[in-house]
Amino acid sequence: MESQTRIKRRLNELGLRSRLRARPRAQGRVLAPAGMFRRLPTTAGLYFPFYHDVPAGYAGDLRRHLRTFKRLGPMVSWDEALDVLAGRRELNGPMFCLSFDDCHPTWLDVAAPILRDLGVPATFFLTTGMVGRPGNLTWQDCRDLLAQGYHFGSHTITHQRLSDQDDGAALREIRDSKHEIEDRLGATVRDFAAPYGSLVDFGDRELDAVREAGYRSFATTLRAPMHPGDSPMFIQRQGLHPAWPIWAVRTRVHD
Numbered sequence: 001m002e003s004q005t006r007i008k009r010r011l012n013e014l015g016l017r018s019r020l021r022a023r024p025r026a027q028g029r030v031l032a033p034a035g036m037f038r039r040l041p042t043t044a045g046l047y048f049p050f051y052h053d054v055p056a057g058y059a060g061d062l063r064r065h066l067r068t069f070k071r072l073g074p075m076v077s078w079d080e081a082l083d084v085l086a087g088r089r090e091l092n093g094p095m096f097c098l099s100f101d102d103c104h105p106t107w108l109d110v111a112a113p114i115l116r117d118l119g120v121p122a123t124f125f126l127t128t129g130m131v132g133r134p135g136n137l138t139w140q141d142c143r144d145l146l147a148q149g150y151h152f153g154s155h156t157i158t159h160q161r162l163s164d165q166d167d168g169a170a171l172r173e174i175r176d177s178k179h180e181i182e183d184r185l186g187a188t189v190r191d192f193a194a195p196y197g198s199l200v201d202f203g204d205r206e207l208d209a210v211r212e213a214g215y216r217s218f219a220t221t222l223r224a225p226m227h228p229g230d231s232p233m234f235i236q237r238q239g240l241h242p243a244w245p246i247w248a249v250r251t252r253v254h255d
């Protein structure tokens with residue numbers, strides 16, 4: 001039964017979902033009608049919207065998303081968001097903490113100029129094994145982003161599903177990626193985002209390893225808004241694509 005469910009899930013992932021992912025405008029149109037039953041947040045809640053690649057053709061769309069969030073509430077850094085969870089900073093309405101995953105060169109070329117223009121802080125969760133490969137950021141690009149004031153976290157070395165790996169490999173993904181970013185960028189890395197980030201993709205073993213490796217936060221892709229008192233070792237983020245219309249964003253970011 002277990003394996004059948006797995007196979008089904010895999011086929012489902014490889015089928016419609018991946019076809020839609022490859023065509024984010026179409027994916028956004030498919031999602032949008034469900035947004036009719038949701039509204040963008042108006043009550044107190046900390047939201048962690050995140051993106052991957054921002055192709056130049058979607059620059060204006062990313063700007064529109066970020067402007068929409070900014071109208072609803074402040075956009076804060078990862079540090080500030082952790083302060084909210086710890087009760088050290090007040091949460092009176094919607095608040096947003098932005099991040100990006102993997103290793104996309106468009107972070108530097110497309111996203112960073114928009115973030116700078118709008119005054120939006122961001123965290124980049126880097127998959128270290130991708131750095132320097134064709135079509136990815138170089139370490140110098142990462143240093144440039146760091147020099148511009150952006151924050152880095154780890155997103156493992158190889159981006160494999162952690163729960164599929166043996167104990168030693170999972171630990172290396174978590175610990176060695178941290179050390180490599182620290183060595184290459186000369187900045188302390190204390191925040192981790194699990195590849196894929198849903199409940200089948202990590203477990204207690206990963207949470208323990210992340211704590212032991214010296215991280216202070218663990219980001220998932222579960223989507224609920226967060227509040228003071230919630231654990232930084234289970235941050236829930238809302239995965240978005242800049243190509244999506246705001247109605248599709250509402251299916252992920254809502255109160």
Ligand SMILES: [Zn+2]
Nearest residue numbers: 101102195196
């Ligand atoms: Zn990823």
